[in-house]
Structures are given as C-alpha cells and as structure tokens.
Amino acid sequence: MRPYHIKLLMSGFLSILFYLGMTYLSKEFNWGEGYVRRPIVEYLLLYGCLFVLYSFSVYWTLKAKADSRSLIIIFVLGLAFRAILIPSHQIQEDDIYRYLWDGKTFGNQINPYKYSPDQVTYFKQFMIREPSKFRSTYNTSSIRELERLATMKWESERSLVFMERINHPALPTIYPPMAQYVFGIIYHMQPDSITAMRLGFLMFDLMAAVFILLTLGALGKKKTLVLIYFWSPLIIKETFNSTHLDIIGIGFLTGAIYFLVKSRFIAANFFLALSVLGKLYPAVLFPFFIREQWRRSRNNTFKFVTCTVVFVGTIGLCYLPFLDIGTQVFSSLKSFSTYWQSNDSIFAILVWFYRDVAGIAPRGPIGLSYDEPSLWAKGTVAVILVGVWSFLLIQKAPPEERKEEHPALDGLRHLFIIMALIFLLSPVQNPWYLSWVIPFLCFFPGRSWLLLTGLMGLYYLEFYFDYQDMQEYMGWIPWVEYLPYYLLLGWEWMRRRSLKHQSVPAKQVP
Numbered sequence: 001m002r003p004y005h006i007k008l009l010m011s012g013f014l015s016i017l018f019y020l021g022m023t024y025l026s027k028e029f030n031w032g033e034g035y036v037r038r039p040i041v042e043y044l045l046l047y048g049c050l051f052v053l054y055s056f057s058v059y060w061t062l063k064a065k066a067d068s069r070s071l072i073i074i075f076v077l078g079l080a081f082r083a084i085l086i087p088s089h090q091i092q093e094d095d096i097y098r099y100l101w102d103g104k105t106f107g108n109q110i111n112p113y114k115y116s117p118d119q120v121t122y123f124k125q126f127m128i129r130e131p132s133k134f135r136s137t138y139n140t141s142s143i144r145e146l147e148r149l150a151t152m153k154w155e156s157e158r159s160l161v162f163m164e165r166i167n168h169p170a171l172p173t174i175y176p177p178m179a180q181y182v183f184g185i186i187y188h189m190q191p192d193s194i195t196a197m198r199l200g201f202l203m204f205d206l207m208a209a210v211f212i213l214l215t216l217g218a219l220g221k222k223k224t225l226v227l228i229y230f231w232s233p234l235i236i237k238e239t240f241n242s243t244h245l246d247i248i249g250i251g252f253l254t255g256a257i258y259f260l261v262k263s264r265f266i267a268a269n270f271f272l273a274l275s276v277l278g279k280l281y282p283a284v285l286f287p288f289f290i291r292e293q294w295r296r297s298r299n300n301t302f303k304f305v306t307c308t309v310v311f312v313g314t315i316g317l318c319y320l321p322f323l324d325i326g327t328q329v330f331s332s333l334k335s336f337s338t339y340w341q342s343n344d345s346i347f348a349i350l351v352w353f354y355r356d357v358a359g360i361a362p363r364g365p366i367g368l369s370y371d372e373p374s375l376w377a378k379g380t381v382a383v384i385l386v387g388v389w390s391f392l393l394i395q396k397a398p399p400e401e402r403k404e405e406h407p408a409l410d411g412l413r414h415l416f417i418i419m420a421l422i423f424l425l426s427p428v429q430n431p432w433y434l435s436w437v438i439p440f441l442c443f444f445p446g447r448s449w450l451l452l453t454g455l456m457g458l459y460y461l462e463f464y465f466d467y468q469d470m471q472e473y474m475g476w477i478p479w480v481e482y483l484p485y486y487l488l489l490g491w492e493w494m495r496r497r498s499l500k501h502q503s504v505p506a507k508q509v510p
C-alpha cells in the first residue's frame with residue numbers, strides 16, 4: 001500500500017470520529033429549545049478539526065499520483081462521512097421544514113407559490129373576522145385549496161410540528177421549479193421525512209461527484225482531485241446536516257460543465273437550464289456556454305439557435321405549471337432581494353461607505369433595497385459584476401502557444417470567476433452559497449478558496465454571541481471569516497503576476 005493511501009485512510013478514519021462527534025453533538029440542537037446551552041463552540045471545534053484533516057488530504061492528493069485504489073478510498077470514506085450525518089439533527093438550520101411543506105403542497109397538485117403558511121393557518125380567522133374582505137380575496141377554488149392544505153397540516157403530529165417550524169411563514173415559497181419537482185417526488189416517497197430528503201439530495205451529490213470525475217478525466221487532470229469536492233466539510237455539513245437544496249442545482253451544473261468540456265452543447269445547455277431551475281443565478285453563465293459553442297463549432301448558426309431554444313424552452317416548460325398565478329410566482333424572490341442581508345463582506349463595506357462616508361440617509365425601502373445606501377451598494381456590485389462579466393465574455397480564444405491546455409479550460413476558468421464573484425459581491429453570503437464554487441476548485445485548486453471553505457464555519461458564531469447576549473462581538477465575525485481569505489487571494493494574485501513577468505516561456509507558467 002502506497003504512503004498516500006495510508007495517509008488518506010488515517011485522515012478518513014479520524015474524520016469519521018469527528019463526524020460521529022458532530023452527529024452526537026447535534027442532539028443538543030433541538031428546535032425552539034435551550035438556545036443558551038447549545039454547544040456551538042464545540043461544534044466549531046469539530047468543524048475546524050475536520051477542515052484541518054481535509055486540508056492535509058487535499059495537499060497529499062495534489063502531490064500524489066492518481067490510481068484506482070485512491071479513488072476507491074476517496075469514495076468509500078466520503079460515503080461514510082455522509083452516512084454518519086444523515087440521521088443527525090439540524091445544527092442551527094431550519095430550511096428543511098419549508099422544503100417538506102412545499103413537497104406536500106405540490107405533491108397534492110396545489111401551486112406552492114400561491115399561499116404562504118400563514119394564509120393556511122389563519123384563513124378561517126380571516127373568514128370569520130372580515131367576511132367581505134375574505135370573499136374579495138379568495139374565490140371558491142382558492143378556498144377549497146386552503147381547506148385541503150389546512151387538513152394536510154393537521155393530518156399528523158409531525159406534520160403540524162414541522163409546519164409550525166417554517167421560517168418566514170408570511171411568505172410563499174421562494175424556491176424555483178426544479179426544487180419543487182424534487183420536493184414533490186420525495187413527498188410521494190416518504191412524507192414529512194428529513195431522512196428521505198437527505199437521501200434524495202444524496203442522488204444529486206453523487207451526480208456532482210461523478211460528473212466532476214468525468215470532467216477531470218476529459219481535461220487530462222488527476223481524477224483523485226474529486227476529493228476536493230467529495231471530502232469537503234462544507235459540502236457535507238450543509239447538504240447532509242443543514243439539508244440545503246443547493247446540491248440540486250450544483251449536481252446539474254457539474255453535468256453542464258462536463259458536456260461543455262466534451263463539446264456536447266445541447267446537453268450542456270439542457271443541464272444548465274436544469275441548474276437554473278434549481279437556483280436562479282447560474283443563468284448568468286448561459287452566454288459563456290453559447291460563446292464556447294460558437295468558438296468550437298465554427299460559428300454554426302443552427303446549433304446556436306438550437307441550444308438557445310433548449311435552454312430557454314426547458315426553463316419555460318418547467319415554469320409553466322406554476323404560471324397560473326402570474327408574477328406572484330416571484331413575489332417572495334422580490335422580498336428576498338429587497339430585505340435580505342447576511343454574513344456579507346464587500347457589500348457590507350459598500351453600505352458602510354455610502355451611509356457613513358458619503359452621507360446618504362438610510363431612508364427606504366426604495367427600489368429593490370431596504371434603504372438608499374443599500375440601493376447604491378447594489379448598484380455598485382451590479383456594475384462590477386457586469387463589467388467583469390462583459391470583459392471575460394469578449395475575450396478572445398486562448399492563443400496557440402497554450403495548446404497543451406484543453407480548449408475548454410479557459411472557458412471553464414471564466415465560469416469559475418463569475419460564480420466566485422457572484423458569491424463575493426452578494427448581500428447574502430451564507431456558507432451553503434459557497435458550495436457552488438467548490439466543484440470548480442477540483443479544476444483550479446486555489447489555497448485562498450480552500451481556506452475560505454473552512455473559515456465559513458465561523459458564520460455560526462453569530463448565533464452563539466446572540467444567544468449569550470454578546471451582540472457587540474457579532475460585527476467582528478465577517479472580518480475573521482474573510483480577511484485571511486482576501487489577504488491570501490491578494491498574495492496569490494501578486495505571485496501569478498510576478499511569474500508572468502519573469503522571462504519564462506508561457507507554457508511553463510502554472
């Protein structure tokens with residue numbers, strides 16, 4: 001057995017112990033109970049240890065030669081990590097309850113974008129207290145649907161408890177159609193089951209791992225680099241403990257990347273559309289997919305039109321069953337875009353600049369922002385994103401001297417930059433949003449980004465300081481999370497610039 005295998009096994013078995021500890025610790029995180037006593041610091045110590053082991057494993061993998069035994073070890077242990085967390089309690093997250101309710105609603109042929117949980121809970125009180133307004137609000141069909149939903153809410157003690165735990169109950173669902181289809185299928189398999197939802201997400205997680213593996217092979221890279229994704233503590237915790245739906249879109253995005261690399265453009269655009277239907281922001285990648293097709297298929301207009309029709313048509317067809325209520329489908333998305341701000345870095349600095357330095361009064365809401373400084377900040381990040389997006393999009397194909405690279409690698413790098421920039425500029429930088437970047441790290445394993453996947457665990461300190469009535473420390477959390485990352489990212493950028501200016505042939509520059 002090679003030394004690399006022994007190191008992987010040691011790291012993996014130690015990680016199993018820490019994941020077992022995390023599952024055991026999760027029993028102390030009961031919804032609505034014992035906030036002050038929650039072992040958040042202990043959880044962060046476990047996550048930190050897992051990240052250290054993960055970092056060593058990535059380092060060894062980058063140095064070692066790939067072989068089939070290494071892949072077996074990576075996948076067997078990665079599956080073990082997931083199996084340990086599947087029965088755990090959620091640690092500080094509750095989005096799963098909305099998913100289960102959405103699945104129940106859509107699984108019973110009711111539009112999940114039509115009614116909020118509060119409407120289901122209080123519609124009878126509304127009917128009794130304001131009968132005339134009630135009749136003008138709901139027609140006969142809507143009343144029947146609300147009655148069916150209310151019956152489903154009370155059909156079991158678990159159903160009732162889970163619905164009462166839904167966050168932001170005044171809003172209908174925000175999650176796009178592909179998520180609704182997945183939730184509905186899981187509902188028909190096992191209603192009100194967190195375990196069933198996690199097992200459903202495992203299918204998309206394995207899809208992502210397989211497509212990353214295939215893409216690494218197509219690019220001529222070591223297949224063992226799939227470890228960067230499959231052993232990532234961030235992916236494992238946020239998918240199989242927190243149970244966040246991002247894995248649905250990530251699974252389809254990795255498929256789109258594979259087919260793009262293989263120049264199978266219709267399949268690539270179809271999978272990209274499915275990814276957008278899982279979470280909307282991969283839509284910004286569509287022009288890059290079309291550009292790559294245009295470059296590699298010798299400006300074939302027919303294929304260009306076909307791929308556009310496939311992308312737009314797939315999204316349109318999947319939205320069609322929900323459009324009976326018109327633009328109300330996007331009502332919660334508008335609320336999210338206007339009011340949500342969490343764990344942000346660049347955006348928070350921009351808001352501070354416009355409010356405290358530029359002196360713009362915080363009045364609002366205005367436009368799609370909760371106040372005027374945040375509107376200016378959103379305008380600024382939009383200009384930055386559009387500027388970088390446009391600059392990358394119009395870049396010429398790689399020069400001939402880079403023939404040793406796969407022709408798709410340059411375009412893939414642009415996809416990585418855009419997805420990374422969307423995360424960094426966003427007003428909401430929840431840890432699970434960073435999951436979208438991790439598959440790209442298998443192809444471009446930068447130290448700064450790997451470090452950030454570990455630092456993002458500190459997000460949960462905000463809950464600890466809140467529960468311990470230590471709010472004065474909460475403002476420091478993003479600095480501890482992001483400052484080391486930005487410093488290391490800047491160092492990496494300066495190093496690359498220095499290498500490019502040395503008198504070394506271009507093909508020798510890493």
